[in-house]
Amino acid sequence: MDALKTIYEHRSIRSYLDKEISKDTLNSILEAAVRTSTTGNMQVYSIIVSQDEEMKKELHKIHFGQNMVLEAPVVLTFNADFNRFNKWCEQRKAEPGYDNFLSFFTASIDALIAAQNVAIAAEAQGLGICYLGTTTYQAQKLIDLFKLPKGVIPVTTLVVGYAKEIPELTDRLPQEAVVHYETYKDYSKDDIDRMYEYKESLEETKKLLEENKLETLAQIFTQNRYPKQMNMDFSNLFLEVINKQGFMNQ
Amino acid sequence: MDALKTIYEHRSIRSYLDKEISKDTLNSILEAAVRTSTTGNMQVYSIIVSQDEEMKKELHKIHFGQNMVLEAPVVLTFNADFNRFNKWCEQRKAEPGYDNFLSFFTASIDALIAAQNVAIAAEAQGLGICYLGTTTYQAQKLIDLFKLPKGVIPVTTLVVGYAKEIPELTDRLPQEAVVHYETYKDYSKDDIDRMYEYKESLEETKKLLEENKLETLAQIFTQNRYPKQMNMDFSNLFLEVINKQGFMNQ
Numbered sequence: 001m002d003a004l005k006t007i008y009e010h011r012s013i014r015s016y017l018d019k020e021i022s023k024d025t026l027n028s029i030l031e032a033a034v035r036t037s038t039t040g041n042m043q044v045y046s047i048i049v050s051q052d053e054e055m056k057k058e059l060h061k062i063h064f065g066q067n068m069v070l071e072a073p074v075v076l077t078f079n080a081d082f083n084r085f086n087k088w089c090e091q092r093k094a095e096p097g098y099d100n101f102l103s104f105f106t107a108s109i110d111a112l113i114a115a116q117n118v119a120i121a122a123e124a125q126g127l128g129i130c131y132l133g134t135t136t137y138q139a140q141k142l143i144d145l146f147k148l149p150k151g152v153i154p155v156t157t158l159v160v161g162y163a164k165e166i167p168e169l170t171d172r173l174p175q176e177a178v179v180h181y182e183t184y185k186d187y188s189k190d191d192i193d194r195m196y197e198y199k200e201s202l203e204e205t206k207k208l209l210e211e212n213k214l215e216t217l218a219q220i221f222t223q224n225r226y227p228k229q230m231n232m233d234f235s236n237l238f239l240e241v242i243n244k245q246g247f248m249n250q
Numbered sequence: 251m252d253a254l255k256t257i258y259e260h261r262s263i264r265s266y267l268d269k270e271i272s273k274d275t276l277n278s279i280l281e282a283a284v285r286t287s288t289t290g291n292m293q294v295y296s297i298i299v300s301q302d303e304e305m306k307k308e309l310h311k312i313h314f315g316q317n318m319v320l321e322a323p324v325v326l327t328f329n330a331d332f333n334r335f336n337k338w339c340e341q342r343k344a345e346p347g348y349d350n351f352l353s354f355f356t357a358s359i360d361a362l363i364a365a366q367n368v369a370i371a372a373e374a375q376g377l378g379i380c381y382l383g384t385t386t387y388q389a390q391k392l393i394d395l396f397k398l399p400k401g402v403i404p405v406t407t408l409v410v411g412y413a414k415e416i417p418e419l420t421d422r423l424p425q426e427a428v429v430h431y432e433t434y435k436d437y438s439k440d441d442i443d444r445m446y447e448y449k450e451s452l453e454e455t456k457k458l459l460e461e462n463k464l465e466t467l468a469q470i471f472t473q474n475r476y477p478k479q480m481n482m483d484f485s486n487l488f489l490e491v492i493n494k495q496g497f498m499n500q
Binding site: 001002003004006007008010012027028030031032033034035036037039040041042043045046047048049050051052055081083084085087088089091092093094095096097098100101102103105106108109112113114115116117119120121123124125130131133136137145146147148149152155156170171172173175177178179180181182183184186187189192193195196215216217218219221222223225226227228229231232234235236238239249250 | 251252253254256257258260262277278280281282283284285286287289290291292293295296297298299300301302305331333334335337338339341342343344345346347348350351352353355356358359362363364365366367369370371373374375380381383386387395396397398399402405406420421422423425427428429430431432433434436437439442443445446465466467468469471472473475476477478479481482484485486488489499500
């Protein structure tokens with residue numbers, strides 16, 4: 001499918017048919033990862049392919065019991081990964097200096113760009129995908145499950161499969177909310193009101209507020225979905241993981 | 251252009267024609283960013299579009315004098331950005347709790363996935379792109395240049411324009427070097443030798459070694475391109491930026 005059309009028609013798919021992905025199709029998607037631009041062409045990322053039912057049950061628990069993890073035939077976990085590169089250096093009389101935070105972030109960039117290549121390659125072939133934000137929260141549990149060595153940290157996950165149904169396109173803020181020309185134009189009170197007006201006016205928003213007995217959509221985020229204490233707790237856990245996996249030499 | 255073909259035929263373009271990108275084309279590329287999957291549909295990223303010659307001269311200096319920054323008609327800087335979202339929360343009787351590392355990383359994921367959508371949307375329309383890894387090294391200078399407020403940190407940059415010439419596809423490691431099934435299979439000495447054999451055998455590699463009077467390709471990375479002390483220095487600077495921009499509440 002045309003790349004622009006694929007991108008414009010993206011929706012996250014949260015419910016999947018019980019239908020396998022063929023080996024060829026899976027391979028074509030993974031090849032899209034391989035062709036990704038990476039820092040210095042170092043390819044400092046890796047992908048764990050989960051298809052085994054027992055592994056998916058474990059992943060289902062780790063990812064907060066989201067059903068799409070069980071339903072989708074393939075779950076792909078993308079890791080920042082300096083392990084292979086470091087091993088290569090050590091076998092070639094070169095001393096790797098990649099045990100620092102910058103290197104973790106560099107490897108995360110590689111992994112995330114690869115993930116989006118994979119997402120588009122899947123969608124272009126009629127598959128649906130959804131990103132799992134729980135990956136960073138649960139990095140340590142994923143490290144244990146996949147037996148990831150030092151130098152490897154999961155940063156995102158895609159579930160991939162055939163959609164049970166295609167939902168409507170999700171609303172987005174207008175382009176002016178994310179694009180700035182030459183310098184950053186900070187938002188006035190009126191800008192914020194204007195940019196969020198459409199999102200706040202949706203029926204779906206009104207329903208959410210009723211169900212949750214809250215006054216504003218923003219409160220759904222700060223009180224229910226991403227509350228401060230949860231963010232702080234997972235933040236500290238993730239920093240510990242980065243340290244433990246060998247990326248905090250200062 | 252077909253999405254898979256666009257992805258498989260990607261090459262980084264480092265030399266550009268003196269040819270503008272039309273407003274419509276630029277707009278279609280930025281719309282690809284807007285349609286990106288983001289965490290909780292919060293869209294916690296932003297993009298700075300640089301077209302002004304004076305701004306590009308400043309960017310050229312900041313990005314280590316790489317000529318493509320001057321040549322390409324458009325430079326796009328992608329930021330992790332909680333500023334707009336925080337302002338919205340504050341205007342809507344909601345207390346944002348996004349001043350921690352996890353939130354910075356969440357916003358970085360949004361920014362990086364948006365960047366790859368933009369890259370593919372550009373390439374599908376016959377444009378060339380190149381990522382600038384210098385963005386994280388020089389985050390503070392970019393913050394100053396673009397006047398980025400607290401809550402905003404640049405994480406990657408794309409130069410975009412019409413290629414002066416189309417280089418050959420760059421080599422990649424075989425798929426087995428980045429893909430693992432079910433659990434991580436750590437690499438044996440033989441695995442590393444086999445996976446890097448092709449890359450090490452290239453004429454281009456031999457030329458690099460001669461020019462740099464080094465024995466192995468890995469040494470080109472550890473001694474010339476990404477040496478330990480440079481990584482450590484930029485790592486500490488980047489961590490300071492993350493703290494200064496308000497993402498290190500622990």
